[in-house]
Amino acid sequence: MTLQTPAPTALSIRNAMLEMGDGDSKVIALDNVNLEVAAGEFLAIVGPSGSGKSSLLAVAGALSAPDSGSVSVNGQELAGLSQGKLAAFRLANIGFVFQSGNLIPALSAADQLRLVNKLSGGPRSFDPLPLLESVGMAHRASNRPGQLSGGERQRVGIARALVSGAKLLLVDEPTASLDRARSHEVVELLARESREHGVATIMVTHDHEVLGACDRVLEMVDGKLSAPVSVA
Ligand SMILES: Nc1ncnc2c1ncn2[C@@H]1O[C@H](COP(=O)(O)OP(=O)(O)OP(=O)(O)O)[C@@H](O)[C@H]1O
Numbered sequence: 001m002t003l004q005t006p007a008p009t010a011l012s013i014r015n016a017m018l019e020m021g022d023g024d025s026k027v028i029a030l031d032n033v034n035l036e037v038a039a040g041e042f043l044a045i046v047g048p049s050g051s052g053k054s055s056l057l058a059v060a061g062a063l064s065a066p067d068s069g070s071v072s073v074n075g076q077e078l079a080g081l082s083q084g085k086l087a088a089f090r091l092a093n094i095g096f097v098f099q100s101g102n103l104i105p106a107l108s109a110a111d112q113l114r115l116v117n118k119l120s121g122g123p124r125s126f127d128p129l130p131l132l133e134s135v136g137m138a139h140r141a142s143n144r145p146g147q148l149s150g151g152e153r154q155r156v157g158i159a160r161a162l163v164s165g166a167k168l169l170l171v172d173e174p175t176a177s178l179d180r181a182r183s184h185e186v187v188e189l190l191a192r193e194s195r196e197h198g199v200a201t202i203m204v205t206h207d208h209e210v211l212g213a214c215d216r217v218l219e220m221v222d223g224k225l226s227a228p229v230s231v232a
Contacts, residue, residue, distance in 0.1 A: 007038040010168050010200030011060055016069035018055055029055035030066060031223035039167060042194040042201045044211055047220035053204040054172065056220065060202060061170045062090045073168055091120045095161030097171040102157060103145040109156045110141040113163050120164040131159040135189055151182035158189060171203040175210060187213045
């Protein structure tokens, strides 16, 4: 009999509460949220507009602190870290991928990755090609974003998010501007990168067509995370 060691927890959120706005327009964006995501797991979060999905990504990514509750990433409790330490921790441990890929227009695909390596204090000998190769973009390494399709930009954005060896990847609506075939390609790529690199990936999406590639799907409603959603 082989005993499998459980994958380490990459993200742990406990009893997180977050209010947004003030006075009469105050809303509870996160209402006692509890979430654990294991290394290598690909989790999708769905839910209506305004239900708190972006707020959850912001808290998981150390971009906002919850009003109460705790967040830890790779075993590091985030509360109590100074702003400087938090920024360095974020750069080394958390990758972000946004809707449009969020690439810098003037830089080639290879230079997008080189810049992140430099900012995160990576090795001088860093070679962007293997990562670009892993997302199927090595042949476009010297192209700038304006010379790439939406799906290709997303691939470069995913490679860039993995440059510093981040073990937590936060992905916001990666397929919003893509057609069905490219959406599937991008989400399959996220699934593969999560598995192969042991990265915990949380993807917020409205695109129910791509949920089959995810290990787990949760729904957010009125700031609360529901039980798992079946995607069978
Ligand atoms: N800067 C802000 N000031 C006040 N309220 C805010 C602010 N940002 C978000 N909210 C409110 O917090 C709640 C959660 O918003 P959030 O952006 O997390 O939802 P979402 O599920 O990501 O929505 P969408 O799917 O439309 O992107 C909403 O009621 C929203 O109106």
